[in-house]
Amino acid sequence: MDIIKNQFFIGFCINFILIYIFCKIPLMTKSGWISAGILGTILWGCLSWQGWMSVVIYLLFGSLVTKIGFKFKKEQGIAEKRGGRRGPENVWGSAATGLFLAIMTKFNAANVVMFKVGFAASFAAKLADTFGSEIGKRFGKDTYLITSLKKVERGTEGGISLEGTLASFLGSIFMAFIMLRLSIISTKYHFIVVVVSGLLATLTESIIGAKFQNKYKLSNELVNAIQTSIASFFAIFALVLYSYFIN
Template sequence: MAGIQTPISTWQTAVLANLLIFTVGSPILVSGLSLHGIAAAFLLGTLTWRSFGSNYFILVAAYFVIGTAATKVKMAQKESQGIAEKRKGRRGPRSVFGSSAAGILCAILRINCVGGEDFAHLWELGFIASFCTKLCDTVSSEIGKAFGKTTYLITSLKKVPRGSEGGVSIEGTVAGVVASSILACVGCLMGEQISWGEGMICVLASVFANVVESIIGATFQEKEGFLWLNNDAVNVINISMGTLFAIIIKHI
């Protein structure tokens, strides 16, 4: 399948479009992002528009809306149990960049036409897969903390409290897969060259990456010698794996 060789928007268009959208959408943005988080999201939005155009800006917007909604579900209950996100779920710049690092890399590679025509489509697929992976993670975690009847440690299947690192629940897992599937559908509808089969690749890659992330969390996170492995670092590892898996599956 042939890729598009040159970016389909200019920096000026991308900046102006994001200024307009962020101004109009500020009431929604402040519910899910800190002020510095909004600045980081503006950079992400501008880069997305520059590299992939307005269609994939809609993909990122859908990711933000669904992820924020899941984070807000039963917030009072999560806060009382000490498992809620800080600042009532309003994400800061480290979270924004940690959650979008792989997508940003794909966008930069796309803008600079790295790999030429043959790789342009892979960067597009990787971009979608990165956000499917992160949304799967966010929704499975937040819905699991809100509605999970039983949480199991993925490495031993022992019951653990909600919100435990490496803990998974049936409710959260199903919700995460559904959310990833919805975002993949948005990618297929918005992307000019993404097939439904490739959308399925994004979903499968996101699920696999999140299983590996849960194993990493259960095995290493918060353990002696791995205190550097915080949620932001795990986010980067997780979405990078999801992106890489999707690209490899498509390329082989």
């Protein structure tokens, strides 16, 4: 118990010292930085520095890719609000599922591997979504509604492009690689499961955007939470299925 308390205390100190130093960088709003500090503290306490670092890398690359072609996207009226800076709603919409699974590793030791794979898949899906959306809006030549393949304007909910889909795939691969290098996941099978789950969840999120988001007035943050949950479900289901047939 003392070790766990120490991990949370270390996480708290490191996160808020770093936030104090780097909060002037326009990656997040003030409340976004505070949310990131809370998130980082809990992640450090549950998954040590590796879990924390994986999400720092996600936030960094997710924020940076938003800046790609930002002037063009702003002129087109499809740029992220607040100059691409992330607020608390962005932090929790993207990380709530992963955070839940990280916490579960402390309450169910028998299924730690399963929870870690789900954790990795949730962030692979979110980075895939960010890569696909931001790169697709800037470099996508033709955008099609995923449910009908009819040509639509850039930035349309549920719209996909070849360039954006390839970027999503690369984003999922990149995040899975980071999770593997940081030992959140540990096998080639885990890596493949995380990559595929991240991409499938991103495509599913596009279907949700096309069919349900405007109809039911779903916020982007809620859709993000649904997407990451779907990715985790896919990954955990694949892991359980694999274990069943192997055993």
